[in-house]
Amino acid sequence: MTDSATHRDSAITELYQDQSAHVVASCGIAYYLTSCCDASGKGSMGSIVCRSCYEEVDSLFALGWSVADDSDWARFRSHMLANYPVSAETVDAMHAAAR
Numbered sequence: 001m002t003d004s005a006t007h008r009d010s011a012i013t014e015l016y017q018d019q020s021a022h023v024v025a026s027c028g029i030a031y032y033l034t035s036c037c038d039a040s041g042k043g044s045m046g047s048i049v050c051r052s053c054y055e056e057v058d059s060l061f062a063l064g065w066s067v068a069d070d071s072d073w074a075r076f077r078s079h080m081l082a083n084y085p086v087s088a089e090t091v092d093a094m095h096a097a098a099r
């Protein structure tokens with residue numbers, strides 16, 4: 001038996017993924033992963049870069065939404081509904097999974 005599965009930190013919850021976006025939750029924060037490296041973004045000298053390869057990425061990757069904060073989650077919910085083909089039920093299921 002070979003185990004070729006990529007090891008994933010069990011603390012990371014998959015929330016949403018399509019061709020252009022990958023959103024996860026970890027440590028109570030929902031955030032985007034970069035398309036180049038599946039890494040989070042971080043601020044660097046006034047711009048946002050991929051934490052893994054340091055390529056400049058959209059400011060979207062510096063955002064994070066608190067899963068436990070109802071008003072923050074409401075902002076995330078609106079963001080997802082406005083930008084992705086998801087239903088309110090799907091986002092509510094993400095909330096349950098991310099808690």
Ligand SMILES: [Zn+2]
Binds near residue numbers: 037050052053054
């Ligand atoms: Zn990268």
